[in-house]
Amino acid sequence: MIHETTILNLQIVATMLMSIEYFTSMKNKDKIDLYLKLKIELLQKYTDDKINKLSHLLRTDGFSKFKKALLYFVSWLSVTILTGIIVGKYLLSGYAEIIYSIGIIISMILSWFFIKHFFNLIIENILVLLLPVILRIFTTFILFIKKGVIAGLGIFILLISFGCRYYNSYYIGT
DSSP: OOOHHHHHHHHHHHHHHHHHHHHSOHHHHHHHHHHHHHHHHHHHHHHHHHHHHHHHHIIIIIHHHHHHHHHHHHHHHHHHHHHHHHHHHTTTSTTHHHHHHHHHHHHHHHHHHHHHHHHHHIIIIIHHHHHHHHHHHHHHHHHTOTTOHHHHHHHHHHHHHHHHHHHIIIIITO
């Protein structure tokens, strides 16, 4: 549960940021917006460089890991299908249980290798890109707010507080 004072603090900060839009002079607001815009553009340039480096790494290193995971998946699928065919063929004989047990053991080992390599591929390559992409989306959102960067940050913090309140009422309240 997210504490109510945390949600209230988020809403107070959002109110303060959005009130700067209305209670400061245009000259001071433009100075603050320009300063924050330069800082956010610098952050955006950093995230673009990070995304480019990680995507290049994903194209080179990730493809070989993807091939290995795909190889394990195809071998797992073929062993599972082959086990089913063989067990179906020898169903009436006494060998069906032995063949089925061996096939299941091999299938389980191959599925473990597939799952291990597949999740390593996702964690090491795709999730690493998640934070820079989210940061890039956030900075783009903030830079294109018509009211300015300060009001955009206020709106974003207000949206976070609404999400926290929704989490408390929906997931904790039920």
